Amino acid sequence: MSNSESDKTGKLIQTLSSDLEKGTLNIYTLFLSCLGLVVLGIILGWSVSNLVGRTNAFPGWWPEPTLLLIWGIVSAYLFCRLAFPEERSAWAFWAAGTFLGAWIVFIIGRLFIEEVPAHIHLGLCPTIIASTSILLGAGAWFLLKNTASSRPGLSGFLFLNLLLASSNLGLKFVCSVQDPSHILISHLAFTLVWIGVLYIPVRKKFSW
Secondary structure (H helix, E strand, O other): OOOOOOHHHHHHHHHHHHHHOOOOOOOOOOHHHHHHHHHHHHHHHHHHHHOOOOOOOOOOOHHHHHHHHHHHHHHHHHHHHHHOOOOOOOHHHHHHHHHHHHHHHHHHHHHHHHHOOOOOOOHHHHHHHHHHHHHHHHHHHHHHHHHHHHHHHHHHHHHHHHHHHHHEEEEHHOOOOOOHHHHHHHHHHHHHHHHHHHHHHHHHOOOO
């Protein structure tokens, strides 16, 4: 690390410490605010489903929506832990990745126990996931201005997990196609694609 980068990091930690002393940045407040993204994703999906007349699209909370909800909550908590410079644990990556992996295993498992249609419907779901994630991310930008992570790459990954879990949860209210092949390609695969595409610009936000 160069001297200029070291000085920049030192000033950032001093500023953050000052904010903490003034009570302007609190992990609990930040966590509740991040949970608001999950709630906003649900509200957005529910509102759109009513506007377009798809009130019966939501498959119920169990099991997949509950898995997405837990993934979003855990990602929000881990992201908030990394908003403070003293947190350096890489276990957060594996914790968030575990729930993402559980979703992947769940959908792949459905492929083996359910009938797969000959035609795989793609639809607008990949675009909806990306646009909703960007919308939620833009709305949450003010939450990030006082955060500083000692692991910017990990923070970026966790934040994207939070956004995409919220987006996929909202999508469950809109998408009426629930066969595993569609969810695997249009929902899950493109979630991984968008994490890859958005990772670098989001990471830069945390690379102070």
